[in-house]
Amino acid sequence: xxxxxxxxxxxxxxxxxxxxxxxxxxxxxxxxxxxxxxxxxxxxxxxxxxxxxxxxxxxxxxxxxxxxxxxxxxxxxxxxxxxxxxxxxxxxxxxxxxxxxxxxxxxxxxxxxxxxxxxxxxxxxxxxxxxxxxxxxxxxxxxxxxxxxxxxxxxxxxxxxxxxxxxxxxxxxxxxxxxxxxxxxxxxxxxxxxxxxxxxxxxxxxxxxxxxxxxxxxxxxxxxxxxxxxxxxxxxxxxxxxxxxxxxxxxxxxxxxxxxxxxxxxxxxxxxxxxxxxxxxxxxxxxxxxxxxxxxxxxxxxxxxxxxxxxxxxxxxxxxxxxxxxxxxxxxxxxxxxxxxxxx
Amino acid sequence: xxxxxxxxxxxxxxxxxxxxxxxxxxxxxxxxxxxxxxxxxxxxxxxxxxxxxxxxxxxxxxxxxxxxxxxxxxxxxxxxxxxxxxxxxxxxxxxxxxxxxxxxxxxx
Numbered sequence: 001x002x003x004x005x006x007x008x009x010x011x012x013x014x015x016x017x018x019x020x021x022x023x024x025x026x027x028x029x030x031x032x033x034x035x036x037x038x039x040x041x042x043x044x045x046x047x048x049x050x051x052x053x054x055x056x057x058x059x060x061x062x063x064x065x066x067x068x069x070x071x072x073x074x075x076x077x078x079x080x081x082x083x084x085x086x087x088x089x090x091x092x093x094x095x096x097x098x099x100x101x102x103x104x105x106x107x108x109x110x111x112x113x114x115x116x117x118x119x120x121x122x123x124x125x126x127x128x129x130x131x132x133x134x135x136x137x138x139x140x141x142x143x144x145x146x147x148x149x150x151x152x153x154x155x156x157x158x159x160x161x162x163x164x165x166x167x168x169x170x171x172x173x174x175x176x177x178x179x180x181x182x183x184x185x186x187x188x189x190x191x192x193x194x195x196x197x198x199x200x201x202x203x204x205x206x207x208x209x210x211x212x213x214x215x216x217x218x219x220x221x222x223x224x225x226x227x228x229x230x231x232x233x234x235x236x237x238x239x240x241x242x243x244x245x246x247x248x249x250x251x252x253x254x255x256x257x258x259x260x261x262x263x264x265x266x267x268x269x270x271x272x273x274x275x276x277x278x279x280x281x282x283x284x285x286x287x288x289x290x291x292x293x294x295x296x297x298x299x300x301x302x303x304x305x306x307x308x309x310x311x312x313x314x315x316x317x318x319x320x321x322x323x324x325x326x327x328x329x330x331x332x333x334x335x336x337x338x339x340x341x342x343x344x
Numbered sequence: 345x346x347x348x349x350x351x352x353x354x355x356x357x358x359x360x361x362x363x364x365x366x367x368x369x370x371x372x373x374x375x376x377x378x379x380x381x382x383x384x385x386x387x388x389x390x391x392x393x394x395x396x397x398x399x400x401x402x403x404x405x406x407x408x409x410x411x412x413x414x415x416x417x418x419x420x421x422x423x424x425x426x427x428x429x430x431x432x433x434x435x436x437x438x439x440x441x442x443x444x445x446x447x448x449x450x451x452x
Contacts, residue, residue: 050387123381124451132419132446165416192416252417254390255381256451270451300383 006111009035009084010320012104013118014091014260017045019290019305020120021074021083026313028081029329029337032320035112037086037104039125044071046122049253060303070302080342086110090125092259094286102285116316119263119272119281119288120305123255131162131217131249139220143227144247148175156180160230160242162217163250164190169197171248176210183211183242185232213242220247260292268294278315279308285319287312345435349393350443351377361433367393367442368429379450384429386410389418390448391428396441400424403431419447 011027013020016038024034040049047056047067055064065073086106093105094117101113128146130136136144148154148171155178161168164186170193176182184201191198205212215234221241222228229241257270266273266282271294274280280287289312290305298304317326331337338344347361349371359374361367368391371378379390386409395403403426406414410430414421425445433440 046382050382051385054385054387129417129419129447163416187415187421190412190415192412251419252388254379254388 006103006113007035008101009033009112009114011035011116011118011316012037012102012112012114013120014104015045015120015122015290015292016040016043016085016087017120017122017290018047018070018074018302019122019309020045020118021071021078022306023118023120023289023309023312024078024081024083025074026309027316028078028083029331029340030313030317030321030326031340032313032316034081034118035084035086035114037089037091037106037110037112039088039090039127041088043075043085043087044068046255047071049126056302058301058303080340086112090258091121094263115319116285116287118312118316119260119265119286119292120290120309121257121260122291124257124260124270124292125255126253127256127258128249129251129254131251133217133220135220139222139225139227139247142225143222143245144220144249146249148248151175151178154179154246157246158244159183159246159248160185160217160244161248161250162186164188164192165250165252166193166197167250168248169193169201171250172210173197173200173204176204181211181244182209183213183244185213185215185217185230185242187214187216189214211242217247217249277311279312280315287316345433345438347433347437347440347442349374349376350441352444352446352449361438361440363434365433366429367431367433367440368427370433371428371444376444377449378428378444379448380429386413386427386430389413389416389427392418392421392445392448393426393428393442394422394445395424395426395431396443397424399437399440399442402436402440406430418445420445 010032011034013036016036052068089106089108092107095103097103102117104112158181159179160183162185172184204210215232217230218233219231229243231241233239272288274288274293276295279289289308291300345361349357361370368380381390382388
């Protein structure tokens with residue numbers, strides 16, 4: 001793997017949820033340019049991953065807004081500041097450079113350098129849920145995969161896909177034409193996925209182009225990381241083995257703190273303690289805002305994260321523009337702020 | 345009023361319960377090991393519990409969206425599986441017994 005050129009910027013924000021997005025705004029007003037990293041492939045964090053269609057009632061001045069609408073509005077609000085996004089990547093390293101900057105690396109080999117880093121990672125990285133099948137770790141990344149990065153990898157394989165949501169259905173449909181065989185396993189004969197995908201899957205099953213089992217995987221058989229069969233348990237026909245060399249379990253995502261735990265920051269029950277003046281961690285130049293931080297009286301509310309972003313930006317300014325005097329202004333009356341916002 | 349919660353290690357906890365709270369909130373408030381990461385909006389299955397069979401009939405049955413979420417994202421589902429965020433604690437449930445299911449643990 002080759003490391004790409006290092007991207008230099010003012011601030012690196014880890015997490016593109018609502019609080020990370022609003023941090024772009026507060027930093028932008030102070031002439032601080034930001035890059036954001038997120039494990040998901042789109043902005044919004046929990047708002048778009050967990051509850052895009054669900055209403056939120058406690059955003060000031062928005063009596064009701066869905067997770068997706070809130071994200072869309074924040075994206076619109078920060079457009080003037082031209083944030084740059086690095087999606088589908090996990091921030092996995094943090095180190096100080098010889099020039100006194102912070103260098104953040106990702107699992108996709110992106111390297112970013114900035115005087116300040118803002119951790120707005122919410123409940124942590126969204127990672128696939130692993131089924132509690134004994135010994136599954138032995139097969140991970142050789143025969144068991146929780147995501148499909150390159151379809152070609154699965155050509156001519158005998159694949160068992162488990163799950164009943166959109167991911168399970170989509171990959172059943174996409175891999176069927178190139179795989180040797182596809183077996184779909186779900187606990188019941190109802191699917192929580194796009195109706196069109198379900199219909200297509202049913203057609204393939206009726207035409208014997210895939211095999212559908214209403215069952216649950218309970219054991220994996222094989223050796224040296226190479227899967228040979230999966231034992232299924234069905235309510236009607238008991239336990240039986242399905243021959244396969246590849247298993248793709250899709251049971252949704254869960255949040256895990258992940259590599260942030262190894263950044264050398266103080267942690268308190270998987271949260272990052274900060275002060276309540278600057279929302280800075282025990283390491284100067286590293287901030288934590290939103291659900292991931294902890295301080296006396298902390299409430300895990302989006303509106304708390306917005307407040308934290310505003311105060312964080314003040315201190316970030318002092319690091320990034322040490323020779324400039326911080327001028328407090330209102331967007332209502334300041335022509336220079338209005339210029340930045342592109343409304344003047 | 346109290347409920348009895350058996351955690352993932354098999355330890356039994358008798359904890360005070362408040363009417364009008366969800367059972368997930370009661371368990372979380374006592375700092376037991378429950379992830380409950382979506383906070384009760386029925387978007388995950390990390391508050392999955394097994395309800396003691398004697399108590400199952402006293403609960404209102406699950407709505408379709410609770411059943412859907414259990415089937416999609418919970419593991420080791422049994423006949424008595426429920427999402428504890430969807431069980432509203434009332435006086436009638438004084439003494440309720442349940443067990444935290446695998447997959448509900450907070451990150452170590």
